[in-house]
Structure formats: C-alpha cells, structure tokens
Amino acid sequence: MKKIFAFWILTLFWIPIKAQTAADNMLSESLSTNNAANDDFQDQYAEDLPWHARRFKVTAGAFFPVNNTQVQVARNGNSGTMIDLEDDLGFNKSSTSFMGTFDWRISRRSRLGTEYFVLNRSSSKRLEKEIVFKDHTYNVDVLVTAFFDVQIARIYYGYAFLSKPKYEAGLLIGAHVLFGDLGLRTETQQGSGEIRDNFAFTAPLPDVGIWGEFVLAPKFGLFVNANYLSAKVDNISGRIISYNLSVLYNVYQNFSLTAGYTGLNFRIDDQEERLNGFLKWGYNGPTITATYTFGNHVKLYKH
Secondary structure, three states: HHHHHHHHHHHHHHHHHHHHHHHHHHHHHHOOOOOOOOOOOOOHHHOOOOOOOEEEEEOOOOOOOEEEEEEEEOOOOOOOOOOEHHHHOOOOEEEEEEHHHHHHHEEOEEEEEEEEEEEEEEEEEEEOOOOOOEEEOOOOOOOEEEEEEEEEEEEEEEEEEEEEEEEEEEEEEEEEEEEEEEEEOOOEEEEOOOEEEEEEEEEEEEEEEEEEEEEEOOOOEEEEEEEEEEEEOEEEEEEEEEEEEEEEEEEEEOOEEEEEEEEEEEEEEEOOOEEEEEEEEEEEEEEEEEEEEEEEOOOOOOO
C-alpha cells in the first residue's frame, strides 16, 4: 500500500507540473503583443497588493475544533462496542490544536500545497456501560483512562480555471493522511496490575474539490475551498468531507492575519485479518493564523 500511495503522490506532482509548463508556454506566445501593457498593469497591481499572489505562502496558528468521535475495534471475531469518545469515555468536545500550511505557486494557474494538523486528547471516566475494545472487556463502574492522538497531513494540487488579478477559482486534487492512536487502560480489581489496549492506524484518503480566492479590498482577502471523496485503498475504505472559509487582513506588507472556520469529517473502516476497526470523527471550529507571503509576484492578467 505504501508503494502504491508513494507512486500516486509522485504522479500528482509530476503530471500537473509538466502539463502546466506546456500550457504556460502556449499562453505566453498568444499574449506576446500585449506584454508591455500587461507588465505595466502587473507592476501597479503588485505595488497596491504586496501580500497577494506571491510565489510562496506560509501560515501557522491555532484551531479550536468541536469534536464528535465514534470508534469500534473488534478482534478475533468478537463484537467490539461502538464507543462514543465524548459521551462514553469523557473526552471534552472542545479542544485546541496547532495547524500549519505551506503553498507554492508553480505558475499562474498551478499551485502545490501542504497542511499539517495535530490534536492530542486524553480523558478519565468511571464507565457507565460495559465496553469491549480489542482484547479486553471493561466493566461498568471501573475507572478508565484513555487517549486519542491524531496527526493529519495533507498534500494537494490546485489548478485555476479562472485566473484574474482580483479573483481566482479552480479545482483541487490531493490526499489527507491520518495517523491515529487510540488507547484504553484500567487497573485490575485487585489493584496489582492493569489491562490496556491500543489501536494505531494510518489511513490515506484521496479527495477532490473546488477552491476560490478573492481580493475584497486593498487589505482584505477571502479564501474558500471544499473537498469530498469516498474511496478504498487496499484494506482501508473511507469517506472524507472537508471545507474551509477564511478572511485575511493584511497587517503590513507581506504579513497578514487570518480568521476562519474549518471542518473535516472522516469515516474509516480498517479490515485486517484478525482485527476490524471503525472510526467516525468530525471536528469543526474556528481558526486564527498568521500568514507570511514571499517570493516574486505571479503574473495575473486582467484580460
């Protein structure tokens, strides 16, 4: 599975870059008679909007999601319990995490981007119902401590079908890769030992979507995107829906602040030879990030 996924990622990078290079060469020939006028316009545009359409963009900040999580792990044919992490194990619905992104505008219409998100959660609760999780049964009224640690990496390629100085829109193709680890632990009744189980998994989920970027005013910008796909890779099947809406305020030159609302909703089924796992997880909430753009301005033509 790792070799197939690595090949898919390399193909995602290589084909769009080669195709876009050829397209841009053709475009530059067709616009040769208008180069002087366009260059004058571009220079003025870059001076008015120093933060927009730069070659590189880096963001980092905080995410405040509200979580809804369901998990079921069965082993060797037993019927694992469907567990609601927030209701059954006492996980807080609200949390705070770090997120970061990096974007590279390859050309006028093409861009590559990466995102990274991390969220580590833990809880302690006396059970109100019996839970069967992996190898053990956790009885009613025992004190269980649990953790759910997740890292999500995303890579995507975007192509702009509309590419104007103050608005762009296009398609996205990419993949989220979820690295998760869920564990439960409790002491035995005699207090001389403990029982514990954990379920670790890696789930690559491709997705496709649409995006748009708009200049609202000299110091304000708007970015939106939405992604969806349902697919199966080897023994892992999944569905993903994600979206983002954010407003940018340019503080000074290349530095800006961004406030937005982000959501990501997963459904994953992992079918192994002796282990079956199910995860349904949605997190949605506001984001606050700092944005820094650098590199030369990408040419955006008004005609």
